[in-house]
Every structure is written in C-alpha cells, then in structure tokens.
Amino acid sequence: MKTISQLVAGFVAGTYTPTQAVADYLQTIKQRDPEIHAFLATYQAEAVACAEAATAAYAADTYTDQPLLGVPLAIKNNILIKDHVATGASKILEHYTAIYDATIIERLRAAGAIFIGSTNMDEFAMGGSTENSAFGPTQNPHDLSRVPGGSSGGSAAAVAAGMAPAAIGTDTGGSVRQPASYCGLVGHKPTYGAVSRYGLMAMGSSLDQAGPLTHSVADAKLLHDVMSGLDPMDGTTIATDTYPKVLTKATYTFGVPRSFMADGVDPDVLEAFDQHIASLEAAGHTVVDIELPLFEQGLAAYYIVMPAEVSSNLARYDGIRYGHSADGKDLLEVYEQSRAQGLGAEVKRRILLGTHVLSSGYYDAYYGKAEIVRRKMRQELAQAFTTVDLIVMPTAPTPAFKQGEQADPLSMYRQDIFTVPVNLTGVPAISFPMGTVEREGTPLPVGVQYIAPHAGDERLFDAGVKIYDTSLSTK
Amino acid sequence: MKPEAVAHLASLARIQLTEQELDTYGSELSQIVAYVSTVSDIAADEADTAPLVGVRYNVLRPDEVTNAPDQFTADILREMPKTQGRAMAVKKIMQAK
Numbered sequence: 001m002k003t004i005s006q007l008v009a010g011f012v013a014g015t016y017t018p019t020q021a022v023a024d025y026l027q028t029i030k031q032r033d034p035e036i037h038a039f040l041a042t043y044q045a046e047a048v049a050c051a052e053a054a055t056a057a058y059a060a061d062t063y064t065d066q067p068l069l070g071v072p073l074a075i076k077n078n079i080l081i082k083d084h085v086a087t088g089a090s091k092i093l094e095h096y097t098a099i100y101d102a103t104i105i106e107r108l109r110a111a112g113a114i115f116i117g118s119t120n121m122d123e124f125a126m127g128g129s130t131e132n133s134a135f136g137p138t139q140n141p142h143d144l145s146r147v148p149g150g151s152s153g154g155s156a157a158a159v160a161a162g163m164a165p166a167a168i169g170t171d172t173g174g175s176v177r178q179p180a181s182y183c184g185l186v187g188h189k190p191t192y193g194a195v196s197r198y199g200l201m202a203m204g205s206s207l208d209q210a211g212p213l214t215h216s217v218a219d220a221k222l223l224h225d226v227m228s229g230l231d232p233m234d235g236t237t238i239a240t241d242t243y244p245k246v247l248t249k250a251t252y253t254f255g256v257p258r259s260f261m262a263d264g265v266d267p268d269v270l271e272a273f274d275q276h277i278a279s280l281e282a283a284g285h286t287v288v289d290i291e292l293p294l295f296e297q298g299l300a301a302y303y304i305v306m307p308a309e310v311s312s313n314l315a316r317y318d319g320i321r322y323g324h325s326a327d328g329k330d331l332l333e334v335y336e337q338s339r340a341q342g343l344g345a346e347v348k349r350r351i352l353l354g355t356h357v358l359s360s361g362y363y364d365a366y367y368g369k370a371e372i373v374r375r376k377m378r379q380e381l382a383q384a385f386t387t388v389d390l391i392v393m394p395t396a397p398t399p400a401f402k403q404g405e406q407a408d409p410l411s412m413y414r415q416d417i418f419t420v421p422v423n424l425t426g427v428p429a430i431s432f433p434m435g436t437v438e439r440e441g442t443p444l445p446v447g448v449q450y451i452a453p454h455a456g457d458e459r460l461f462d463a464g465v466k467i468y469d470t471s472l473s474t475k
Numbered sequence: 476m477k478p479e480a481v482a483h484l485a486s487l488a489r490i491q492l493t494e495q496e497l498d499t500y501g502s503e504l505s506q507i508v509a510y511v512s513t514v515s516d517i518a519a520d521e522a523d524t525a526p527l528v529g530v531r532y533n534v535l536r537p538d539e540v541t542n543a544p545d546q547f548t549a550d551i552l553r554e555m556p557k558t559q560g561r562a563m564a565v566k567k568i569m570q571a572k
Contacts, residue, residue, distance in 0.1 A: 099550040236529060242530055242531065348500070349503060355488045365512075372519045376517070
C-alpha cells in the first residue's frame, strides 16, 4: 500500500495523478467497505472535482507550498468539515451539518489535501472498539470478526484496508494509538497543545488531541507539521518556545517500565516487545529499566478526570440549539427526553459517572485526588526523562479482540492502561507496529509505543523513522 | 449504587432513564466507582493541592467582530430544531397563574 510520500512522488513525476488516486481509493471503498464499514459517508463528487484541480495544478506546475496536494484523507466524524454532516457517531447529531471548518481541516485543505470521506468511531470518541457507534460497528481488516480498536476505529480500518493512504483521528486516552496498534499502522498523539482543538467535538478538554494514522512515521510527521502550531481560536495551543527544546540524537536511551508491564499483558505481546527491545540494542540504542510507580494509578485517575470533563462538555447536547430535539410538556422534559433518545449507553454511563465524581461532597475525594495523581505523574515522568530520552512499552496489552468480547465496561477500560498516562501528563507518544501475534491462524499486528518529553514530537518522529521506516524499506 | 441514587444523578445530568437502566447503571457504576476510588490512597501535602493551571493560561485575543453581518446566520438557523423568523423558538419557562 502506498504512503503519502510515494503518492506525492508519483504526482510530481507525472507517473500517477490525484484523479487516478481518488478513483482508485473510491474503487477500493466500493469493494471493501460493505464488509468493513469504516466510512459513515464518502464525498465522492467533491473529491473527484478536487482531484481534477490538483491534477491540473501538477500538470501546469502551478503549485507552491502544498505538501499534500492531491492526497486523499479520511477524517474522523468528530472533526468539523464545513457543509458536511458531523455526527460524532451519535444519534443526537445524526442530521447536524458543520457550519465551519476545524482549524486542522482548514490547514490540511490549504496544504492541498482532499477529503474522501468521514469515518466511523465510538460515539463521541468514548470507547476502544468502535462498537459504541450509533451507526453500527467497524470490522478489523486483518480479521473481520475482530474490532479495529477505537475510538478512531473507522480511520484506522480505512487506512489498513487501503481505502485511504492516511486518516486523521482524535486521541483522548489512546484513541489514535490503540487502533493503530490493532490495525498495523503508525498513530501519533501530539504534545497537548501542539494541535488546535478548534472544530473538534470536545470530549475531555484537558486531554484531547488530533493525530494522524498512517503507513509510515514520515507520513505522520508530514501531517503533523501541517496541522500543528499556534491557533488564536484555541488558547491552549503552544508556541515553539513554550517548552524547552527536545533534541534529536543519533542513538537514544530508552527506558522500560518493567514493573508497570508485569500484570495483564498478553504473553505473545510481551514476546514481540522483547524482540523489539533486542532490535533496539542491536541498532546501537541503550535500553535501561525504569520505575514509574504512579503510572499504575493513571487509569483510575483517568476514569475520574475524563468523565468529569465529558459530563460538562456534553451538557451542550440539550435539544435546544442544534441536534435531535424531542418534544416534551415543558423545557425539562425536552432536555431529559432529547438526551435519553439521542445519547448511547456508554455516553450516558460516562455522563453519570462524571456527574457523580463532581457532585458536592465527592469532589475532593475523586476529582481533587485525581488531579493530584496527575500532577505527581508529571513529576515522576520529568524525573524519568532526566535519565532516559524516550520511554518504550506496548501500546495495548493485547492484540485486537473479538467483536462483543469485552462486554463489561471495566474490562474494556483496562485496555487503556498504557495509553492514558500519556494524555493525563500531556506528553507526546507514537505507536507503530512491532510485529504480529497469531490468533486462530491469523497474524494480528501489535504496536509499540514511544513516549517523549513535552514538545518532543520531533524526537518521536526521528526515532520512529530510524527504527520503523527503515525496516519498511528493507521488507 | 441504589436506583434512587442513579435517578438523582440522571436528574442532575438531565437524562431520563428507564427502570432497567437505573438497575444496570447502578451495578456498573458501583464497580467503576470502587475501582477509581483507589486514587484516594495517594498521600498529598499542601503543595499538591494548590490550584493547577496549564502551561498556557489567560490567553486572550482582541474582542473584535471577525465575521460579516449575517455570515453564519442562515447556517445556524438551519440547525435549530425550532425557529421563528431570525430567532430560536423555545418553550415558555414561566407560566402565568
């Protein structure tokens, strides 16, 4: 399957055109998506028209500074694209049409990207399997009986099945990295504030970041470079000097939090991880064991902070200004019925949990303590980064699980154990394939996660290109 | 968590729940709350409880109108469940005696 870099090289050389590329991807969508269900909508006419314009621009050589000219992208449906339906995979926004572009969409558009369609997801990005979509689940292209991960499962499945060369997802607790792991892709969660959240449906405002799902680390960097940077519409976006500069190096010192990985990790995943560690050492990198005792508390803290922010953010879906509105005898009934009818089971569960942990008398015991855990985790991480350049661990404790296998909410939440500490502390991380494990005769991809200090996205890309992309070219 | 407690949360959250949902969420929330309660084991000193702000705060932009009159009006009205002319129509919240 082609990377963005390969597509663009073909466009520049004139051996392939955006028009052909869009036609080819639309053809693959037609063939494969009925069984995968990665897309909620495709933008066929618009994509073809944009592709023709891009093809003409390449032919006439009339483009400058458009690194993504003619590149088709699939976009998670919680990211607003003007004049397209943005559902967040929720019934409550089933007929909602975005009235403006998200900042990242504006930037991708200016860079020449073509939006080929919107992808399925867990409702409002709440879940790790895409089974919580109000419009039906997405299947994993590697094994259709399994989940693609989530919540950006549609984006991951679209790229893994060759229906788009890359896609954009959002990551609140692992929602880009975990589907990347389950689908054999590269997934990047930027430093909190590196990428504008303007025009993203807010889930956990102190945690959310948008990131790319790609076939190579170089492609992830390309998309990140287009999307990132200060935005006057998002006051949390960071400048280049907000954090101390994080340097790239010829070889890196990796820290492995062994005791954090002692429980609940699938033995086959651990074996693939140990092989990855051996390959790092063989390539001249240094690997040391580190301790991150507070990271074990991370999951509990996350399932306080996130639902608290969810319960506040989702108060806006009230049946009054936009979205589904139920009739009722009075205003209260309009609220209660619109939300009862429009929101799904997991979303309601998290709103109730958030309402509980924020309620009077419980705030200090839950939210207050969770914020303390979060602060101490940041200190622990800063301490670790005085001795290591990067932290490495599996992205998820298991390969992709079967549809319906994780029926109990708490066991589903435990899949996030390695990804949520990254969002809680605001540091960047990248996941890329470290091998496969076999289940019922099918090889399933599993990912490895690298974590860098704040603003260390370049270091992640540098290490990822050296370690992962070079392994691709030798395959 | 008892159904009455879940019903209270649901009323705060403005979501009508069925009897069945009250039962299911009651037992699920009990398990989840028991799990997340492990955060209360962490010791905290005074420095830990000071208000926490992000690295960027009080970021303001000039309070200026950046759009043309009526630039978004029709689009916004189109998304509203009920409208009356250029306005959103809502239920009366005060009743005459």
